[in-house]
Amino acid sequence: MALVARDLSAQVRLDRQLVRSEKLAMVGSLAAGLAHEIGTPLNVISATAEFLLPDAGEEARAQLRGIVAETERISRLVRDLLTFARATSPGKTAVALPGAVARVLSLLRITLERRRVRVETRLPDDLPELHADPDGLHQILLNLVVNASQAVAEGGRVVVAARAVEEDGERSVQLEVHDDGPGVPPALRERVLDPFFTTRAEGTGLGLAVVARIVADHGGDLRVGTGPLGGASFTVQLPAEEVR
Numbered sequence: 001m002a003l004v005a006r007d008l009s010a011q012v013r014l015d016r017q018l019v020r021s022e023k024l025a026m027v028g029s030l031a032a033g034l035a036h037e038i039g040t041p042l043n044v045i046s047a048t049a050e051f052l053l054p055d056a057g058e059e060a061r062a063q064l065r066g067i068v069a070e071t072e073r074i075s076r077l078v079r080d081l082l083t084f085a086r087a088t089s090p091g092k093t094a095v096a097l098p099g100a101v102a103r104v105l106s107l108l109r110i111t112l113e114r115r116r117v118r119v120e121t122r123l124p125d126d127l128p129e130l131h132a133d134p135d136g137l138h139q140i141l142l143n144l145v146v147n148a149s150q151a152v153a154e155g156g157r158v159v160v161a162a163r164a165v166e167e168d169g170e171r172s173v174q175l176e177v178h179d180d181g182p183g184v185p186p187a188l189r190e191r192v193l194d195p196f197f198t199t200r201a202e203g204t205g206l207g208l209a210v211v212a213r214i215v216a217d218h219g220g221d222l223r224v225g226t227g228p229l230g231g232a233s234f235t236v237q238l239p240a241e242e243v244r
């Protein structure tokens with residue numbers, strides 16, 4: 001697998017991570033305050049536009065639909081910003097990855113079926129439990145699988161795989177989500193993790209930034225590369241629960 005940072009030194013990567021997490025902390029505290037102030041008037045605007053729709057003339061209807069669509073975009077942004085505000089992971093405990101994956105896939109079932117996206121899981125039976133915040137793990141899996149399913153064409157493939165890793169007596173679990181979409185161009189592999197970086201018209205650019213932050217909170221590692229299906233591959237390494 002091609003690693004994000006083959007030519008970046010460990011120090012440069014750490015610096016980037018620090019800048020990223022400082023940026024995120026700031027965004028988080030701003031978001032919590034703003035989300036509340038923005039949410040209520042936004043709902044009023046959107047509800048009013050929808051109320052006026054049925055009786056409006058053709059031209060006005062198109063404009064009202066524009067208002068609804070734009071308020072939805074702001075709602076998405078506010079919701080994603082709120083995820084930041086909450087993305088602190090205090091409660092680390094033993095979590096079984098297969099259960100977490102199953103919950104995320106069942107949550108996404110209808111979305112995935114609608115686009116006929118096939119998700120395959122490859123999780124060995126003897127996989128150690130993770131030492132992780134269950135909500136954080138959920139968010140990581142959700143964001144990576146959602147991204148993969150948005151990247152692939154209708155009928156595309158997504159694989160969620162994991163394996164145990166042991167380095168210097170430290171056990172961890174390497175989780176990989178890859179797909180058969182167009183992949184992430186090498187030049188963008190660091191930038192896709194930055195807050196607000198997006199190439200999607202509907203995107204907020206916060207999904208991978210949230211993943212990067214949660215992974216960093218766990219002392220883990222996140223890499224972007226090319227997977228065996230030719231599309232993007234996101235590899236997350238998280239500590240395993242100690243067995244005693």
Ligand SMILES: Nc1ncnc2c1ncn2[C@@H]1O[C@H](COP(=O)(O)OP(=O)(O)O)[C@@H](O)[C@H]1O
Nearest residue numbers: 147148151192198199200203204205207208232
């Ligand atoms: N599986 C993937 N395949 C190709 N590109 C991806 C994939 N996942 C993420 N990306 C790229 O990374 C960008 C940032 O993703 P993300 O932070 O989740 O924000 P958003 O989904 O709102 O755009 C996307 O806009 C896309 O360009």
Ligand SMILES: [Mg+2]
Nearest residue numbers: 146147207208
């Ligand atoms: Mg996303």
